[in-house]
Amino acid sequence: MKLLRQLLFPFAIIYGWITRIRNFCFDTGILKSYSFDLPVIAVGNLSVGGTGKTPQIEYLIRLLQQDYRVATLSRGYKRESKGFVLADADANARILGDEPFQYYQKFKKIQVAVDANRKNGIEQLLLQKPKPQVILLDDAYQHRKVKAGFYVLLTSYGELYSEDRMLPTGNLREYASGAKRAHVVVVTKCPVGLSEQEQNSIRDKLKLTKEQALFFSTIAYQDSLCSEKTTLMVQDIIQEDKVLVAGIAKPEPFFAHLQTANSVQIRYPDHHHFTTKDILEIKKQSQNKILITTEKDFMRLKDSVLKEQLYYLPISSAFLNNEEAFRAKIKNYVATNVTKPA
Structure with missing residues (x-):
């Protein structure tokens, strides 16, 4: 399998250039991105699967649901339904997909929706009564048609995006330079005893800008x-x-x-x-x-x-350190951009 992926390297170059041109078109306005007048937080990654998006979304739900009307919007991967679906009493994993259905089962105060077209999904959520005050976009880092107000980029401790290659040779959906869109980067699935020295080493490898904050988390088993x-x-x-x-x-x-x-x-x-x-x-x-x-x-x-x-x-996302700084960044962004009810 590894040899086959190496042989497919020319296709990785082609795919990489396609994603680079696409990002250039969105960055320069050739392709239009849509913004919305409420806090929209996108959680995603540069690689395919397995970085811990679901526990991170659940962490944000717990952080925000007591103070705001929160909605999650996912693609609903491998669901049997089409278009926009808002979870209700008849929902199940086949209609919503497993992750959105999990959110719906666990968090009764929030709205859970799925739509492969995130722009349409947000527009439909804003027609609901009451409409959400905060929308969490699940796995939407490459969905450039919507411009989120805040991006949380995840990368696994054992598979940093800075040490990966483009599909199909590696697991990257886009080049590592796409990390520049992130407001915060969270290195997930870290060992609990990760030293400060190794954290600094990872910081050097990721080459973040001075405006970007870096955090480290682990998976906590109940x-x-x-x-x-x-x-x-x-x-x-x-x-x-x-x-x-x-x-x-x-x-x-x-x-x-x-x-x-x-x-x-x-x-x-x-x-x-x-x-x-x-x-x-x-x-x-x-x-x-x-x-x-x-x-x-x-x-x-x-x-x-x-x-x-x-x-x-059950599992959850747990920060190794500086958790309050992460929470403050999220809360400050939401408080600054939310529309208070009349």
Whole structure:
């Protein structure tokens, strides 16, 4: 696979130039970007998948939902619906996509919408009553048709964008120079004990401007497993035989956190739609064993025949340091640009 990606290097050059020309057209106004009269925060990355966008969006929801009417707008990757959809009581993962449905299930005070056309999605949200005061754009860093007021760029500790190459040789959607659009950069999935010296080394590698702020975060695993009806403490079942199921981009940390010698790992592609055959195979392997999946996969499996034995492991984004500085930047941007109700 690695050799094949190297052989495709000429196509990476072509793709890189296409994205560079596209960005130039938006930067110079040849292609039009649309701004909106409310705070719009875009969370995204330069690479494909696995940087922790979902826990970062959830962090922002928790930060803002007590003071503002918050809406999330996602593409709704691999959903079966088309166009603009606003989540309601009939919503499920097939209609919204797994990540938006997860937001809708967890955060009852916010509006959750999906639309591949983010401009149209924002316009439709602003027609709602009441309309949102803040919109969080999920995975919209390359969606240049909308110009967000604040960009949060994520890059994984183990796969910094500065050390990657363009697709298909590497995983970059655009050249690393696209990072200049970000107001803050968050290095995600860091080891908890990341030293100040290594943080400074990463800062040098990313070559940020003096206006850009850099933060470091890690994935915090919760102490309990959740199901539709109950919870289990991780420490109480960690030594038991388990079946671990994941259909996410980079499942290795999830597996490592729960794995024991006799645990079974079942892997599927990112955003996998579980078929009846898949579910029956999982059921077969999980007889008399605890069945644990990721929260995103739980959203797609919780109404299946697995629901009585299925648990998920909640995660969240946790900053290693300077968390208050990050929160202050977000809050200051929103407070400065929000329209207060009459």
